[in-house]
Amino acid sequence: MRTFQIAYSPQLTLSGARGRIQSGLEVFGAATKHTSLGPLINVSTVEPERAAELAEQLRLATEETMQFVPGFISATIDVSTDNTRVVNYAQWHSAEAHKAMFEDPSTREHMGVCAAIATGFEPHLYTVESVHPPPNV
Numbered sequence: 031m032r033t034f035q036i037a038y039s040p041q042l043t044l045s046g047a048r049g050r051i052q053s054g055l056e057v058f059g060a061a062t063k064h065t066s067l068g069p070l071i072n073v074s075t076v077e078p079e080r081a082a083e084l085a086e087q088l089r090l091a092t093e094e095t096m097q098f099v100p101g102f103i104s105a106t107i108d109v110s111t112d113n114t115r116v117v118n119y120a121q122w123h124s125a126e127a128h129k130a131m132f133e134d135p136s137t138r139e140h141m142g143v144c145a146a147i148a149t150g151f152e153p154h155l156y157t158v159e160s161v162h163p164p165p166n167v
Contacts, residue, residue: 070154
């Protein structure tokens with residue numbers, strides 16, 4: 031069984047997340063400033079023939095468990111065009127809410143299933159530094 035170790039990197043930035051940030055942003059014209067929301071970006075490597083399986087397991091984990099964890103905002107699951115990476119972009123109200131998610135045995139069970147499919151994974155928690163929607167035309 032694989033263990034999960036999350037690297038918290040508040041100095042890293044995330045730009046261009048238009049439409050994904052639901053709350054907690056202070057808007058200044060077309061741009062926004064730093065917020066304490068905790069987006070998790072987990073890039074999993076996977077054998078190409080198992081990419082769809084991993085994406086499906088992440089979807090199930092989100093629908094059956096994650097969305098009910100206090101502090102969860104949303105999740106987006108993407109598969110690279112070469113089927114070698116699956117990205118889970120999950121938003122949490124705070125880093126503390128994300129950390130607390132690990133206390134739930136059902137979330138750990140789902141993560142174990144996903145870890146067994148992936149050949150590797152690299153999760154990092156970020157802060158939102160700015161969001162830039164297109165100007166109103």
